[in-house]
Amino acid sequence: MRYYFTGFASAGMIWINSSAISKNFIKETTVIKHKNSNYDYDLFVIGAGSGGVRASRIAAGHGARVAICEESRVGGTCVIRGCVPKKLLVYASQFAESFADAPGYGWSVGHTDFSWPGLIAAKDKEIDRLNEIYLRLLDQAGVELHMGRGRLVDAHTVAVGERQFTAEKILIAVGGRPWQPDIPGRELGITSDEAFHLDELPERVLIVGAGYIAVEFAGIFNGLGSTVTLAYRRELILRGFDSDIRQTVAKGMTGRGISLQYHRQPARLEQTDEGIRVTYSDDRHDDRHDDRHDDCDDDCHDNRSDLFDCVMFATGRAPYVADLGLEQVGVRLGPGNRIEVDEFSRTSVDNIFAVGDVTDRIALTPVALMEGHAFADTEFGGMNRPVEHANTPAAVFSQPPVGTVGLTETQAREAGHRIKIYRSAFTPMKYTLAGREEKGLMKLVVDAGNDRVLGVHAVGVDAPEIVQGFAVAVRAGLTKADFDRTIGIHPTSAEELVTLRQPISSTTG
Numbered sequence: 415m416r417y418y419f420t421g422f423a424s425a426g427m428i429w430i431n432s433s434a435i436s437k438n439f440i441k442e443t444t445v446i447k448h449k450n451s452n453y454d455y456d457l458f459v460i461g462a463g464s465g466g467v468r469a470s471r472i473a474a475g476h477g478a479r480v481a482i483c484e485e486s487r488v489g490g491t492c493v494i495r496g497c498v499p500k501k502l503l504v505y506a507s508q509f510a511e512s513f514a515d516a517p518g519y520g521w522s523v524g525h526t527d528f529s530w531p532g533l534i535a536a537k538d539k540e541i542d543r544l545n546e547i548y549l550r551l552l553d554q555a556g557v558e559l560h561m562g563r564g565r566l567v568d569a570h571t572v573a574v575g576e577r578q579f580t581a582e583k584i585l586i587a588v589g590g591r592p593w594q595p596d597i598p599g600r601e602l603g604i605t606s607d608e609a610f611h612l613d614e615l616p617e618r619v620l621i622v623g624a625g626y627i628a629v630e631f632a633g634i635f636n637g638l639g640s641t642v643t644l645a646y647r648r649e650l651i652l653r654g655f656d657s658d659i660r661q662t663v664a665k666g667m668t669g670r671g672i673s674l675q676y677h678r679q680p681a682r683l684e685q686t687d688e689g690i691r692v693t694y695s696d697d698r699h700d701d702r703h704d705d706r707h708d709d710c711d712d713d714c715h716d717n718r719s720d721l722f723d724c725v726m727f728a729t730g731r732a733p734y735v736a737d738l739g740l741e742q743v744g745v746r747l748g749p750g751n752r753i754e755v756d757e758f759s760r761t762s763v764d765n766i767f768a769v770g771d772v773t774d775r776i777a778l779t780p781v782a783l784m785e786g787h788a789f790a791d792t793e794f795g796g797m798n799r800p801v802e803h804a805n806t807p808a809a810v811f812s813q814p815p816v817g818t819v820g821l822t823e824t825q826a827r828e829a830g831h832r833i834k835i836y837r838s839a840f841t842p843m844k845y846t847l848a849g850r851e852e853k854g855l856m857k858l859v860v861d862a863g864n865d866r867v868l869g870v871h872a873v874g875v876d877a878p879e880i881v882q883g884f885a886v887a888v889r890a891g892l893t894k895a896d897f898d899r900t901i902g903i904h905p906t907s908a909e910e911l912v913t914l915r916q917p918i919s920s921t922t923g
């Protein structure tokens with residue numbers, strides 16, 4: 415392998431020998447050769463995260479000459495500062511609960527100790543390994559990698575540092591960035607990006623926000639031994655999830671010692687000798703405002719304040735479109751600065767496409783992968799693959815965790831379905847000998863007219879793993895009768911979903 419490398423953030427470039435194009439990962443029968451000699455490449459991708467890497471590999475597999483640029487590390491948010499390091503920290507934080515439960519199963523656990531630097535070092539090593547794998551994948555696919563920040567010069571030209579490259583088609587896959595409220599002292603706070611690199615485990619942590627990243631990090635810090643407060647400007651965590659799920663997770667979090675403070679939003683942060691002083695605003699009068707892009711005026715402070723060692727803003731993410739040259743070439747932006755695209759990920763400029771978080775459709779890794787793959791198949795594989803977002807399953811790696819797919823009870827009602835609700839709150843067997851009070855929850859939202867299962871929602875041990883399987887059933891349009899005909903696996907929590915007999919409610923939409 416040949417490559418040149420002269421730094422990350424500027425005109426650095428890695429040139430990877432493309433002699434060995436691996437097509438193992440793609441089994442298309444129609445491979446179309448693209449040899450448009452007017453351009454340096456058939457496809458230039460800006461951003462080597464989930465969507466960009468997938469699209470570039472698939473396009474190269476279809477015979478396109480592909481280049482990709484990356485300003486940070488190949489792998490993107492998910493691998494470097496998102497899903498993967500987050501899940502490793504979740505695993506680490508769950509040991510405390512296992513130690514606490516062990517005596518119920520006859521174990522005596524002696525002195526335990528936890529090293530935050532040890533965990534972070536091990537996590538970093540794993541991220542390095544994955545980063546290498548991503549580099550290798552691009553190499554094997556024959557994709558040329560240019561390290562540096564990409565910027566559109568015109569509709570067919572991308573500048574990376576001092577160099578310029580032309581391409582017939584350009585894909586923007588630059589993802590998003592954490593968004594923080596513009597309040598005095600915000601620089602004293604961190605976001606999830608920095609949470610992965612703290613020098614030490616903070617004793618008192620304030621998490622601001624109540625989306626999935628907020629509740630996941632609340633669980634991580636709490637499990638590792640921090641005292642955790644979560645402040646949210648509205649009522650109840652996990653807005654947008656099924657209401658029973660939200661209530662059950664909130665109960666599980668408070669049961670684990672996390673303080674959930676609703677109608678609380680920091681208005682000011684100040685460094686003091688005792689820690690970061692956070693003064694809150696009172697948001698009881700303010701529920702109509704958008705969660706993400708709203709600041710508080712001075713007159714809405716209620717002057718309550720608390721001290722923390724770490725304040726983490728998990729207040730949303732915004733498309734990372736600054737300084738990309740989009741306006742200059744006429745790429746239209748929508749609300750919140752997302753790039754507007756159609757079902758084929760086409761932007762308002764004919765040859766420019768966008769996938770992943772920058773389009774703010776559903777900001778999840780498997781969705782970015784699907785969008786990138788569909789784009790490459792359509793544009794370079796001779797296929798016709800619109801993206802499909804319906805019934806996208808999702809997880810929250812909170813403690814307790816969540817798995818969900820399809821419509822929530824509220825969404826089903828709002829869509830006009832007559833629905834039946836099946837629900838079971840049960841004690842997971844694992845908790846019995848441990849003496850843990852917590853209950854898991856399984857819920858089905860069923861169309862009363864045609865018996866189709868519209869939504870499956872679960873909280874508790876292994877919920878994300880369970881719901882991934884049931885997502886196939888929801889996607890396939892299976893009915894409650896199909897669920898009933900399915901024999902359970904005993905003893906599991908998952909069997910609850912095929913043994914729910916009586917609806918707890920039945921409504922007209």
Ligand code: FAD
Pocket residue numbers: 460461462463464465466483484485486487488489490491492493495496497498500562563564565587588589590606627734738769770771772777778779780782
């Ligand atoms: P990204 O993966 O963000 O990739 C964009 C890449 O483009 C980055 O590498 C960036 O450095 C690069 N870039 C940006 N601008 C430029 C430029 N001008 N020039 C060159 N390069 C540029 N999703 C899940 O499905 N499950 C989870 O459990 C999960 N957990 C998460 C936890 C956290 C803390 C966070 C922050 C996110 C999590 N996500 C999770 C979301 C997931 O990470 C994103 O949805 C996914 O990474 C989006 O992929 P993408 O390709 O759109 O963008």
